Amino acid sequence: MRIFDPHIHMTSRTTDDYEAMYAAGVRAVVEPSFWLGQPRTSVDSFTDYFDALLGWEPYRAAQFGIQHRCTIALNPKEANDPRCAGVLDVLPRYLAKDGVVAVGEIGYDSMTPAEDEALARQLELAVQHGLPVLVHTPHRDKAVGTRRTLDVVRESGIPPEHVLVDHLNELTVSMVADSGCWMGFSVYPHTKMSEDRMVRILQEHGTGRKLVNSAADWGRSDPLKTRKTADAMLAAGFDADTVDQVMWGNPVAFYGQSGRLDLADVKPDETALFEGNSIKRGGE
DSSP states (O other): OOEEESSOOGGGSOHHHHHHHHHHTEEEEEEEOOOOSSOOOSHHHHHHHHHHHHTHHHHHHHTTTOEEEEEEOOOTTGGGOGGGTTHHHHHHHHHTSTTEEEEEEEEOSSOOHHHHHHHHHHHHHHHHHTOOEEEEOOSSSHHHHHHHHHHHHHHHTOOGGGEEEESOOTTTHHHHHHHTOEEEEEOOSSSSOOHHHHHHHHHHHOSTTEEEEOOOOSSSOOTTHHHHHHHHHHHTTOOHHHHHIIIIIHHHHHHGGGSOOOOTTOOOOSOOEEETTEEEOTTO
């Protein structure tokens, strides 16, 4: 089994996580730039972070056999801090980097005027750079925020097939499906989406344009949720080719639109046996 986690914050994870992910079949990841928990106070703190996503983290991932790409943006939460407004001015030089496969995370947190402006400007940058976008939907008033997001996406003129709307649930999947955008689902231990709920959504809505991620970060999260969802799909009767489509083919197709996703060196073999919450390498 090969797995591409299309949304995971490896800056917040340990090297043990990389080892466990590789053993579970993860061979590629995309790390979106996001809020680190502690408010940043200047543009320079963002550029240091962006440089790490493009330099150190791909090097760290490669040591464990995992290809690492990233998305770059001013995240919705910090778009409200006037000290961070200048980040929008430095984005073009980062969006030109080969390791950047999308603009993101952009979208809404509290649906403020500042977030409106940041979202519109970054959609414009995505069009200018020919990049897809990763959109964060708010954790509060999710249905309202998702509808508002889709309205802004339509107004921007970006092709819907270049847009991935993430953190969806049963209340929002249909409206995003109808928009023509891609649909992202974050599988968490106790919130957002579970493996079983994810399987039911795939059974009801199909597997096209669906991306499943762990969104693992500094909070309570699990970088092996992609593999656990894949196993839940198999247990529910999905065949191996369909699981491969969701866990590998779909993220490759979406981020491949950047023209910067070269996975020729990925080795899908040596995948471990996965038993419950433990990993056993072949032969152990």
